[in-house]
Structures are given as C-alpha cells and as structure tokens.
Amino acid sequence: MYNLKGKIALVTGAGGERGIGRAIALRLAQEGADVAINDIHAASAPGSSWGGMAQVVGEIEALGQRSVGIVADIGDAAQVQAMIDQVVATFGRIDILINNAGARAGRDRVPVVELDEADWDRVQRINAKGTFLCSQAAARAMLAGPHSSRGGRIINIASTAGKNGSARYAAYCASKFAVVGFTQSLAQELAPHGINVNAICPSLIVTERIDDIATALAPSTLTPEEQRAAMITRAAGLSPIGRMAEVNDVSALAAFLASSESDYLTGLAISVAGGGQMH
Numbered sequence: 418m419y420n421l422k423g424k425i426a427l428v429t430g431a432g433g434e435r436g437i438g439r440a441i442a443l444r445l446a447q448e449g450a451d452v453a454i455n456d457i458h459a460a461s462a463p464g465s466s467w468g469g470m471a472q473v474v475g476e477i478e479a480l481g482q483r484s485v486g487i488v489a490d491i492g493d494a495a496q497v498q499a500m501i502d503q504v505v506a507t508f509g510r511i512d513i514l515i516n517n518a519g520a521r522a523g524r525d526r527v528p529v530v531e532l533d534e535a536d537w538d539r540v541q542r543i544n545a546k547g548t549f550l551c552s553q554a555a556a557r558a559m560l561a562g563p564h565s566s567r568g569g570r571i572i573n574i575a576s577t578a579g580k581n582g583s584a585r586y587a588a589y590c591a592s593k594f595a596v597v598g599f600t601q602s603l604a605q606e607l608a609p610h611g612i613n614v615n616a617i618c619p620s621l622i623v624t625e626r627i628d629d630i631a632t633a634l635a636p637s638t639l640t641p642e643e644q645r646a647a648m649i650t651r652a653a654g655l656s657p658i659g660r661m662a663e664v665n666d667v668s669a670l671a672a673f674l675a676s677s678e679s680d681y682l683t684g685l686a687i688s689v690a691g692g693g694q695m696h
Contacts, residue, residue: 422449425508426675429491429551430518432456432470435624437574438517439473440664441671443480448672450513452484453504459488480571483508490517491547501554501627512567514555515676516548517574522626525588526633537588544592545599549664552603568611570675573600574667575616575686577694585634597686604684613683615674620690621652622662656691
C-alpha cells in the first residue's frame with residue numbers, strides 16, 4: 418500500500434462505471450488522498466442505471482475521503498482553468514493530476530484515406546490538447562503559492578498504441594504518441610521543481626470504450642458483439658500472462674507513481690500489457 422494521506426488529486430474522465438478513471442480515483446482514495454473527479458457530463462447516458470460522477474463521489478466519500486465532481490470539457494482552455502481553480506478553492510492545492518479523459522472511438526477508426534479531418538481533429542483535441550491544457554494549468558497551480566515546495570505528480574494515461582501504430586488507428590495512435598512525447602518534455606521541465614511526470618500505456622482493457630471500438634471496427638460479417646468477443650480473445654492471446662489488462666492493473670501503477678515510492682522515476686511511458694509489449 419502507498420501512503421497518499423493528505424494529498425489532493427484530480428482524475429479526469431472518471432465518471433464511467435467500468436472505466437480506468439473511476440478505478441484510479443477509488444484507488445487513490447483508498448491510499449488516503451482526497452480526490453476531485455472530472456467528466457464532460459455529470460450523469461450517464463439516458464436509460465442507464467449508473468449514477469455518473471455523483472456515484473463515484475459517493476464511493477470516494479464512503480472511503481472516508483473528500484471529493485467533488487467537476488463537469489468540464491478538457492479541450493477548452495477556459496473550462497480547464499476553471500476546473501483547476503475549483504480544485505484549489507475546494508482543497509487548497511493540487512498535488513496529483515491524472516490525465517485520463519479520452520476521445521470516444523467512432524468514425525476515426527477507418528483507413529487514413531477515408532479519415533475526415535473533423536474526426537482527426539476531435540481525437541487530437543481531447544487526447545493530446547486536453548492532456549496539454551490540464552497539465553499546464555495543474556503545473557502552474559503546483560508551482561504557485563506556499564505549497565510549491567511540496568512538488569507534485571502528473572500521470573498521463575497514454576496507450577500501447579502510443580508506441581506502435583496500427584491500421585485504422587492513425588488518429589488515435591498519433592494522439593497517444595503525442596502524449597508520450599509530451600510526457601518526456603514536461604518531465605524535463607518540471608523535474609527541478611520536484612514534479613514527476615510519467616505516462617501509463619495500457620493495452621486493450623474491457624471498459625465502456627471497447628464497445629465503441631467494436632462498433633466502429635465490426636465488418637459487415639460480424640455484429641458489434643461478435644467483434645467485441647473477437648477483440649477480447651485476441652488481446653488475451655497477445656499476452657504471455659494469458660489475460661487482458663484490467664482497470665485495477667492500471668490503478669495500481671497509478672497509485673505507485675503518485676506515491677513517494679516513485680520519487681526517482683520521471684519521463685517514463687510504462688506499458689501495462691502483460692508482456693504483450695515489452696518496451
């Protein structure tokens with residue numbers, strides 16, 4: 418277990434029921450951190466029984482930690498700044514930023530010759546620009562005021578697709594390669610201030626996102642459900658460990674990187690792929 422008692426964290430994209438963001442937020446709270454969460458919508462899709470951000474906030478508070486849910490579009494600089502300002506106003510500072518929010522898979526999962534500029538821009542705006550805007554605003558807050566000597570942690574959720582390109586994933590891969598490069602640059606800039614910056618690169622995980630990917634990639638001969646099952650089988654087969662990555666695999670690494678146990682680690686892009694990717 419890692420001692421995060423007294424730390425203040427913000428996790429973006431944390432309103433989903435099965436997502437990485439919720440898993441990380443709960444793990445940080447279990448380790449003693451107060452956790453603000455963000456998503457672009459407060460509630461889940463109409464017809465869903467999931468309570469959205471309010472439900473995650475309740476789960477964090479049930480663990481004995483303070484929490485707040487903040488609706489914001491991370492691709493909008495003004496909304497990002499307002500979000501960071503709200504975290505600081507509520508908790509007094511920010512120590513840990515987890516850049517988890519990501520673009521939903523959709524019409525971007527096509528060959529490049531068929532890829533619309535608008536779909537390319539949407540993915541870059543959320544995955545790359547959003548990571549930049551949140552990191553910039555959070556780093557400024559970490560560097561300001563009487564708590565600046567405390568240092569901080571910025572952890573970017575990239576992907577194994579940020580290390581190896583794949584057909585029909587050009588927009589997504591480009592955005593995650595950007596996140597890895599941005600992580601390395603920011604790590605060098607912030608290291609003298611005691612702020613460590615690292616990226617986590619998961620392989621395919623069964624979250625809400627896999628349903629969108631399966632729908633986007635399913636050929637005419639398969640239903641989205643059949644495509645989803647095929648993707649899961651293939652992903653498990655790529656790992657020498659013999660299973661897919663799970664959200665708790667990512668949250669465990671995030672907790673380590675957020676803790677003082679990782680003080681000498683910065684600028685890394687760590688694959689959570691069960692040996693399916695080894696660099």
